[in-house]
Each structure stands twice: as structure tokens, then as C-alpha cells.
Amino acid sequence: MNIRVLYNGEYYVEEIVQSVEWSGDITQAYRTLTVSLTNTNDGRTRLLNFEVGRELRFYSEGAELFRGIIFRREIAQDGSMTLSAYDENVYLTKNTDTRKFTNMTASQIIRKLCTEFDVAVGEITDTKHVIPKLILRDMTLWNMFVTALTETKKKTGRRYFIDAKEGRLYLTERKARKATYLLESKTNVHTASYSQSIEELRNQVRVIGGTDDAPIIAAANDGYSAQRYGLMQHLESADSEATAAEVRQLANQLLRDLNVIDDEASITALGYDDTYAGVSVYVYDEITGIVGSYYVSADTHTYSNGVHTMSLTLSATDDLPTLEYVPPAEPVEKKSGSEEDWKYWLNW
Secondary structure (H helix, E strand, O other), X not given: OOEEEEEOOOEEOHHHEEEEEEEEEOOOOOOEEEEEEEOOOOXXXXXXXXXXXXXXXXXXXXXXXXXXXXXXXXXXXXXXXXXXXXXXXXXXXXXXXXXXXXXXXXXXXXXXXXXXXXXXXXXXXXXXXXXXXXXXXXXXHHHHHHHHHHHHHHHHOOOEEEEEEOOEEEEEEXXXXXXXXXXXXXXXXXXXXXXXXXXXXXXXXXXXXXXXXXXXXXXXXXXXXXXXXXOOEEEEEOOOOOOHHHHHHXXXXXXXXXXOOEEEEEEEEEOOOOOOOOOEEXXXXXXXXXXXXXXXXXXXXXXXXXXXXXXXXXXXXXXXXXXXXXXXXXXXXXXXXXXXXXXXXXXX
């Protein structure tokens, strides 16, 4: 195991590092790096003055796995120290605003907000679907992005993934990215557990669009699933301007998304750098029944004493973050100047 830790672009400090924890979750905006180190030789003076707000990079086997900002540091009297850093996408959760977007794609919304809030971007995949209108009030940038991508998925079935590489935000279409290694109990899996649930399963979907005077209603169902697990219906409201074909398409897409058994597995195993939240892995464990391809929804990698281990949360479904859009009520006319201020912030 060959790791390196670079502080502030100046100092490689792995010689005083005791352990490194590199972790992420598919539902979170950013990945985290936690570095434990001994910042003294004599117990009286510090070797280096680590400051919050400075950059930290982590390399394994020569490849950069993490680049981010130190948000927290802790030091004890004996010189033991812990640094907690987040990648650049953390700033998506640190900025809140109210905005209105008209006839824009999710990728255009993401690019626009990244430019305005000084978030560096890499490749931004064109999501293509034009969202007629989004009014997003008191939301973080991350929640705005997730809302726009959720609306896109509901209409197109396409999923998109946001991550950070070398200090830049990337938006890519969510396709199967497979890890290199097979995980199996006889060789590299240490522990494993598995669960299944139909708590969130819905095998009938009813979508209501149009207006009160001229409603457009579409339904989709899976009779076999309803017979086996019992009828469970999801109700959805469509955009009032959606056509009958769009309402039917939404019903069918929601049924595909919701009519699934929630499979979740947890394993600890020998660590591999290419196995992290957002990729898929093939696992074989006969006792628990974890057999086949699974998505990694959360991961924690630990590098300590020359050993690399990982803890993974696996899911049979592609559980990207979602945030349902609920159109707010139209503003009521006011006599004061507050309405004009509100319209200004919405880019009316």
C-alpha cells in the first residue's frame, strides 16, 4: 500500500500520518477525507501548523483519489491530530438561495449556478430535457441540482450523477461503472449481511394532470406484483401543462422506478481504490445470498498500518438522490415593496 498526503500544495506529510479514512455516500454532495496524524516529535512543539480552509490531497498507488478543503481540525496535548476535509462539492451545501428557472435543462441550471457561485466545473453532460418552470425557494444549490435532475429522470428515465474530480464538479449520465475486482467470501470479503424489503414498493401508479375542469388521468400497474405482495398505489400530480402522452409516460416511468424490492447488503472486505459510491461490483457470498451485481451506495475506505480495508453498503437498485418538486403558490399582491424584492430574487 503506497499512500501520500499533500497539505496546501507544499508538504507531503504521510510520514506522520497514522491512518486515513476516505468515504462517500451516493446521496451526499461531497466525499470526506479524515486524516489522523502525530504532529510532534518531542511532545512540546508542532511539526506543522495545519490550518482550516487549506487544501488537502490524498493519493493511493500514485493516483489522486481526493482533493478538498480542511473544514475541521482537532489536536490533543500529546500532539495527536485529526483533519477533516471535504471535496469542493461541499460548497453546494453551503450556499442557499431562491430562484426561478424557465425553459432550461437541468445541465443548464447546474452550469449557471456553478458559474454564479464560483464552483469550478469539468464536463457537464447535456441532460437535454427542457423543464418548463422551476421555482425553488430557500434551497441549497445541491437541493436545486437534485430537484432538477429528479424532474429530468421522471420525464426521461435517465439518471445523472454529480461528483468531484481534481477540484471540479462533473455531471455524467449514470451508467454502469464496474469495479475491477470480484468480491467473494472465500478470498477478499471479511463480513457480510443482507436484507430485503417491500416497504417502499408500489405496484400501481395513478398520475393526475391537466386542470380541475379538464383533468388528465393515467394509470399503470403490475398485476402479478399486486397479487403477490398486495396492492400498493402511488399517487402523483403532473404539470398542468403536460399532455396526455406525457402523463402516461410519467405513470409508466414511475411504475418502473417504484415497483422494485429494496435489496441492501453490507460487507467489509480487502480494500480496492476503484470501489466506491457510484460504481457497481460483483459479489458472491453463498450464505447471505449476496450474489450478482450491486451498486455501491456508500463506502468507507481505511488505510492504516500498511493495510487497506473497506466497508460497503450495496443496493440492487440504483438509489441516486431524489427530491420531489412541489410548485409553490403564486405570490399574492402586496402593497409594500416586499413583492418586488421577492420577484427580483426569483429572476422574474
